[in-house]
Structure formats: structure tokens, C-alpha cells
Amino acid sequence: MGIYLDNAATSYPKPKVVANAVYDFMINNGTSSGRGSYQKAMESDFLVYNARKEIASLFNFDDPKRVIFTSNVTESLNLAIRGILKEGDHVVTSSLEHNAVWRCLKTLEKERKISITKIDATKEGHTNIEEINKSIRDNTALIIFTHASNVLGTIQPIKEIGRISRIRKIPFLVDAAQTAGVLPIDVKEDNIDLLAFTGHKSLLGPMGTGGLLINCEYNIEPLKSGGTGGDSAYEYQPDYYPNKLETGTLNVGGIAGLLESVKYIKSEGIDKIHKKETEITKYALEKLRFVKNMEIYGPKKSDDILGVISFNIKGMRAEDVAYVLDSKYDIMVRAGLHCAPSAHDLIGTKDIGTLRVGIGYFNEKEDIDKLVYALNKIQK
Ligand SMILES: Cc1ncc(COP(=O)(O)O)c(C=O)c1O
Structure with a gap:
């Protein structure tokens, strides 16, 4: 799938x-x-x-x-x-x-x-x-x-x-x-x-x-x-x-x-759902920062956020990265402004947008491992 x-x-x-x-x-x-x-x-x-x-x-x-x-x-x-x-x-x-x-x-x-x-x-x-x-x-x-x-x-x-x-x-x-x-x-x-x-x-x-x-x-x-x-x-x-x-x-x-x-x-139980998503988010924040040329936006503490992480790979267009993630690695993430241009004013990405990972209850840490593996390959 x-x-x-x-x-x-x-x-x-x-x-x-x-x-x-x-x-x-x-x-x-x-x-x-x-x-x-x-x-x-x-x-x-x-x-x-x-x-x-x-x-x-x-x-x-x-x-x-x-x-x-x-x-x-x-x-x-x-x-x-x-x-x-x-x-x-x-x-x-x-x-x-x-x-x-x-x-x-x-x-x-x-x-x-x-x-x-x-x-x-x-x-x-x-x-x-x-x-x-x-x-x-x-x-x-x-x-x-x-x-x-x-x-x-x-x-x-x-x-x-x-x-x-x-x-x-x-x-x-x-x-x-x-x-x-x-x-x-x-x-x-x-x-x-x-x-x-x-x-x-x-x-x-x-x-x-x-x-x-x-x-x-x-x-x-x-x-x-x-x-x-x-x-x-x-x-x-x-x-x-x-x-x-x-x-x-x-x-x-x-x-x-x-x-x-x-x-x-x-x-x-909402607490169980929240706990699982927060754990995967924390894991993603820890792993993503080791991808070369990675720029992660927003709080770095998983308790401050939901399972939403925006990032860019410096020197690459978000759309291009998303395209390769999908076509070569079968990984679906979103690229662009995500219908919220004001938030991009804050982080200076209104012209370029971001890649966005949206973690859900049915994701597992292995999904993040595969994403990180693919991003490492792509940025090379
Ligand atoms: C914060 C926020 N508000 C509103 C919407 C719009 O949701 P819907 O398309 O279900 O109306 C979204 C969906 O992306 C959202 O993230």
C-alpha cells in the first residue's frame, strides 16, 4: 500500500x-x-x-x-x-x-x-x-x-x-x-x-x-x-x-x-492515541535532524506539537522531493503551503513552501525509518 x-x-x-x-x-x-x-x-x-x-x-x-x-x-x-x-x-x-x-x-x-x-x-x-x-x-x-x-x-x-x-x-x-x-x-x-x-x-x-x-x-x-x-x-x-x-x-x-x-x-482512548502519535513524532524529530541539509521548522519538543512536522532539504524544491518520495519510494507526504500562507510568513517559506509529514494513529516508527532512508538517498 x-x-x-x-x-x-x-x-x-x-x-x-x-x-x-x-x-x-x-x-x-x-x-x-x-x-x-x-x-x-x-x-x-x-x-x-x-x-x-x-x-x-x-x-x-x-x-x-x-x-x-x-x-x-x-x-x-x-x-x-x-x-x-x-x-x-x-x-x-x-x-x-x-x-x-x-x-x-x-x-x-x-x-x-x-x-x-x-x-x-x-x-x-x-x-x-x-x-x-x-x-x-x-x-x-x-x-x-x-x-x-x-x-x-x-x-x-x-x-x-x-x-x-x-x-x-x-x-x-x-x-x-x-x-x-x-x-x-x-x-x-x-x-x-x-x-x-x-x-x-x-x-x-x-x-x-x-x-x-x-x-x-x-x-x-x-x-x-x-x-x-x-x-x-x-x-x-x-x-x-x-x-x-x-x-x-x-x-x-x-x-x-x-x-x-x-x-x-x-x-x-484518546490518551493512548495521543501517546502513540507523540512517540512517533518524537522519534521523527530525532531522526530527521540527521538527514544532511535538513531544515526542520516549528517546535523541536514533541510535547508542543501534534504529529505534524514541516521541513525542507536546503537547495531542493519541496515538490521535487515529494515527487521522488512518491514515485521512487512509495512514500506519501504533502508539499506546498498547506492552505495556511500566514504560517509560512512566520518561518519565511511563503515562496518555497515546505514538505509536511502528518503522522497518524496507524503509522509506526518503521515508516519514519523508511522516510529517513529515502530522504538521505534523495539529498545525495
Ligand atoms: C487547521 C485546519 N483548518 C481547516 C481545515 C479544512 O478542513 P476541511 O477540508 O475538512 O474543511 C484544515 C485541513 O487541512 C486544517 O488543517
């Missing part, structure tokens, strides 16, 4: 129970949820409700109705950002955001004349949270932080940022694309108002699944309006969750897979 080291883009392989659940739904049920009153449709409803419940409990959240399903974290972030920010509002965000946040904000800068403060981070992706306090204005309407950078892996102090947002009474939105499923997240302890997640990365679920967890009473305007399966004579979008923000037929097959992947993660 080759060596897959692009888990920061999407996790692969998936646990077999996930694929089986999608298949089983397609073959044995296949009905829409929240629509029909016949037996199979009720089973579909039950499955979706169970998925909301499992996801809520994974993040220590009490209200499954406020787990809104989306097609990915990009949609979840757009829903929260566009649903909250109004004409002339101010927003505070990190220097590490993915374009899922950044392009959404830049679009609203044009459309709604919002203003944006980007909090500086160090070259290693560490944020000075005091800067957040100082940047808050009377019209600050949202604080958005990624939980971990998808370029440098650096984990952000979301609990402390959340504390500031609670004191200043500003909604706090966390992009947990890289962390959900591998780092413990507790929306109460971590002071998170809005948690955006995607199903297909460390949650080990299918593509086309994601969600937004709403742990606050701030108003969020719907991104879409349309059929919700109930209140059909009412001409406007219903005002209760999840229907207010969840419209159109859901990806129940995908949600069936996501339900199983969340159960799988719980049965393995």
Missing part, C-alpha cells in the same frame, strides 16, 4: 468498523433522517441522534441537539463566522489560521467591512496571549483560534484564550480540524463557545462529515435556509437547534461512519 504520511490532510486508513458502517447503511437502510415516519426512517433518525450524542460526550458537552452536522470544518467555520460577524465588527485571530478561516475573514472584510487583528506568533508558532487581551476593542465580536497549526503542529493555549474571551464576553471559536480525536477537548474546561471539527482527519471518519458544537447563547444566523423535515408550513428557517442551522438532507451514510469512528476512538 505504500507509506502514508499525509494524515494532517486526511487520515488513512480508516478503522474497518467505519467502512463497514457506511456500507451497512447504504445497503440495509439508505433512508433520509428527520423526514419519514416509517421504521427505516426512524432508524436513520436514531442513528443521527446517536452520533450527536457520541460526539457531544467526546467533547464533554451536554446537549446533543446543539451538535450541528456539516460537510467539513470549512463549512462549520463559515457557518460560525458568517453567522456571528456583522457590518463593522472586529475579530481577533491567530497567525496560523488555515484558509478555511482566513479567506472567510478576508471575504467579510470586503463584504461587511469587518476589521481583523492577527496576533503575532513566534517562529515556532507560539502565541503570546497577552497580545489577545490588548487587541480587544469595544466592537470585537469574535475570537478565532486554531487549536493546532496544520503547518508547524504547534498546539495553542486555547483554555487560556477561552478564559480571556469569557471575561471579555466575546464568543470564542476553535478550529479543531487537527486536534479532534487526538487531543482531549473539553468545551467546559477549555472555555470553548463554538467548536468546529471535521470528521475525516484524526476523528478517523469519512470525508464529507464535520460539525459545529454550540456551547453558548450567542445568536448565529443560518448560512442556508431550506427544508428541515419539520414545520414545513412555516415560511422561515426554524429558530431551534439543530434545525436552525442544519438544512437539506444529511449525509447519513457518512454520519454512520463517523458514529463508529468516534466509538472506536473512545474504545482505544
Whole structure:
């Protein structure tokens, strides 16, 4: 199968129970949820409700109705950002955001004349949270932080940022694309108002699944309006969750897979998953630095990062190295900006990009040995 080291883009392989659940739904049920009153449709409803419940409990959240399903974290972030920010509002965000946040904000800068403060981070992706306090204005309407950078892996102090947002009474939105499923997240302890997640990365679920967890009473305007399966004579979008923000037929097959992947993660234990990925990351950091002409970006302490390591081989283009790794050694890594140009401003790689290794739960140390062997050959 080759060596897959692009888990920061999407996790692969998936646990077999996930694929089986999608298949089983397609073959044995296949009905829409929240629509029909016949037996199979009720089973579909039950499955979706169970998925909301499992996801809520994974993040220590009490209200499954406020787990809104989306097609990915990009949609979840757009829903929260566009649903909250109004004409002339101010927003505070990190220097590490993915374009899922950044392009959404830049679009609203044009459309709604919002203003944006980007909090500086160090070259290693560490944020000075005091800067957040100082940047808050009377019209600050949202604080958005990624939980971990998808370029440098650096984990952000979301609990402390959340504390500031609670004191200043500003909604706090966390992009947990890289962390959900591998780092413990507790929306109460971590002071998170809005948690955006995607199903297909460390949650080990299918593509086309994601969600937004709403742990606050701030108003969020719907991104879409349309059929919700109930209140059909009412001409406007219903005002209760999840229907207010969840419209159109859901990806129940995908949600069936996501339900199983969340159960799988719980049965393995997030701590065990995190420990294994951290060990391999530590091993990779130790081994990679002995490759000649290697330049590794971001923190060198595995405890500060997730299983994401960006690097370059001096004098070689990242794309060329990735091409040879794939074509000659059957090793899959990603090359480029990884949709997060701001992070490259910090490390000076906006023109050249980086190679990125994304370590997942199913990688082993031998995968790193093979990568290091191939890189040594390539740089020669
Ligand atoms: C931090 C971060 N945010 C957002 C995204 C977008 O994820 P999706 O394509 O699942 O919407 C990614 C994926 O690369 C990411 O790493």
C-alpha cells in the first residue's frame, strides 16, 4: 500500500468498523433522517441522534441537539463566522489560521467591512496571549483560534484564550480540524463557545462529515435556509437547534461512519492515541535532524506539537522531493503551503513552501525509518 504520511490532510486508513458502517447503511437502510415516519426512517433518525450524542460526550458537552452536522470544518467555520460577524465588527485571530478561516475573514472584510487583528506568533508558532487581551476593542465580536497549526503542529493555549474571551464576553471559536480525536477537548474546561471539527482527519471518519458544537447563547444566523423535515408550513428557517442551522438532507451514510469512528476512538482512548502519535513524532524529530541539509521548522519538543512536522532539504524544491518520495519510494507526504500562507510568513517559506509529514494513529516508527532512508538517498 505504500507509506502514508499525509494524515494532517486526511487520515488513512480508516478503522474497518467505519467502512463497514457506511456500507451497512447504504445497503440495509439508505433512508433520509428527520423526514419519514416509517421504521427505516426512524432508524436513520436514531442513528443521527446517536452520533450527536457520541460526539457531544467526546467533547464533554451536554446537549446533543446543539451538535450541528456539516460537510467539513470549512463549512462549520463559515457557518460560525458568517453567522456571528456583522457590518463593522472586529475579530481577533491567530497567525496560523488555515484558509478555511482566513479567506472567510478576508471575504467579510470586503463584504461587511469587518476589521481583523492577527496576533503575532513566534517562529515556532507560539502565541503570546497577552497580545489577545490588548487587541480587544469595544466592537470585537469574535475570537478565532486554531487549536493546532496544520503547518508547524504547534498546539495553542486555547483554555487560556477561552478564559480571556469569557471575561471579555466575546464568543470564542476553535478550529479543531487537527486536534479532534487526538487531543482531549473539553468545551467546559477549555472555555470553548463554538467548536468546529471535521470528521475525516484524526476523528478517523469519512470525508464529507464535520460539525459545529454550540456551547453558548450567542445568536448565529443560518448560512442556508431550506427544508428541515419539520414545520414545513412555516415560511422561515426554524429558530431551534439543530434545525436552525442544519438544512437539506444529511449525509447519513457518512454520519454512520463517523458514529463508529468516534466509538472506536473512545474504545482505544484518546490518551493512548495521543501517546502513540507523540512517540512517533518524537522519534521523527530525532531522526530527521540527521538527514544532511535538513531544515526542520516549528517546535523541536514533541510535547508542543501534534504529529505534524514541516521541513525542507536546503537547495531542493519541496515538490521535487515529494515527487521522488512518491514515485521512487512509495512514500506519501504533502508539499506546498498547506492552505495556511500566514504560517509560512512566520518561518519565511511563503515562496518555497515546505514538505509536511502528518503522522497518524496507524503509522509506526518503521515508516519514519523508511522516510529517513529515502530522504538521505534523495539529498545525495
Ligand atoms: C487547521 C485546519 N483548518 C481547516 C481545515 C479544512 O478542513 P476541511 O477540508 O475538512 O474543511 C484544515 C485541513 O487541512 C486544517 O488543517
